[in-house]
Amino acid sequence: MKPSPQASLFDDPPQQPPASDLLRIEQGSAALNPAQRSFNRLTQQLARARLMLEQWRLMQQRVRERVLAEMVPGTEALAALQRQLIEQLDGLLTHPPAGIKLTRRRRDALIEFLLARIEDSVGEGEDEALDDLYRHYSGIGLSERRQADQELELQFAEQMASDLYGDDVVADHSAESVEELLRHVQARMDDRFEAEQREREARADERKKKRRPSPAELKREQAAQAASVSLREIYRKLVSSLHPDRESDLDERARKTGLMQQINKAYQDNDLLTLLTLQMEVEQINASTLAALPTERLQHYNQVLREQLRTLQDELSAQAQQLEDQLGAHRYEQILQPKDAERLFERQLRELRQLQAQFKSTIAALANPHLRSAEIDAIAVAMSRR
Known part of the structure; x- marks a missing residue:
């Protein structure tokens, strides 16, 4: 019997998220400055990454x-x-x-x-x-044959690990299979790496104490602090406007409760894109507001968006x-x-x-x-x- 054809895993792909349309600074009479162009590029990249993440999750479910x-x-x-x-x-x-x-x-x-x-x-x-x-x-029984083969494989793996990483890495292990030995070796190598890393960090800290931070380091630290402040300001504006406890209408309270859940999660995840989108949805900002943002504020936003994009890429x-x-x-x-x-x-x-x-x-x-x-x-x- 011929198997029935399977539908493509992309018969119903997720819809394009609206973030790239909502959060875009349109060019007016003057050309966009570098910070504005970066903002547009980052919001577009984030929208694509979110769509791709949704497709990966859909694929996982369908394969399962x-x-x-x-x-x-x-x-x-x-x-x-x-x-x-x-x-x-x-x-x-x-x-x-x-x-x-x-x-x-x-x-x-x-x-x-x-x-x-x-x-x-x-x-x-x-x-x-x-x-x-x-x-x-x-x-010979199958279990005995496999045990004998496993012992030979284990001996070979021990010798290989010893030659590559040193006798101390395979010493005193209790592995009964190659897989267990590999986990033991990985754990020993992780311990070795962490010890070396701690030693490097201790030396770096010692050197750092003996010198003043460079202008570039100070600038990066100040930019990170400013980005965090910008994120917190948006969060506070949304909370002050949408907190459900101030609402007497039950339906409106339920709506604001749902929005507050989104706001809290976005703030917890450093999700600037969602916070800005919510600001536009509740009309706290609009396209003109984004276009009028000072360059320094946009640069702070861009720093948060870059970090958010890196997080999404790791998830992908x-x-x-x-x-x-x-x-x-x-x-x-x-x-x-x-x-x-x-x-x-x-x-x-x-x-x-x-x-x-x-x-x-x-x-x-x-x-x-x-x-x-x-x-x-x-x-x-x-x-x-x-």
């Missing part, structure tokens, strides 16, 4: 829904096919059908193929029946990383745009369905007396190439 609706059932169906194939291979090896001669080469290939299918089928949890079957054909990077983790992306499968996640998910789903088709084909061929011999030979050839 499709994983549950398609990937999980598909993975369960694949596991059932693997189990069916394992039982079929065991039957062929235990009771070869009439007319099938299992030469040493054929038998070894089928056993190798069977063991590989068991390894793929059994995850971190244990399956006693499959473990017994694995032991029957290999002479975090959203992309979360999607990479959610989809199990490899290092060479970077998700740089929401549509990259859609393509990766579709590819993974396509590969899953291809695997299902391959197992179904193998099961059908091994069950068909006219195709069985050729399929066994094809398996032998494939195993010889591993």
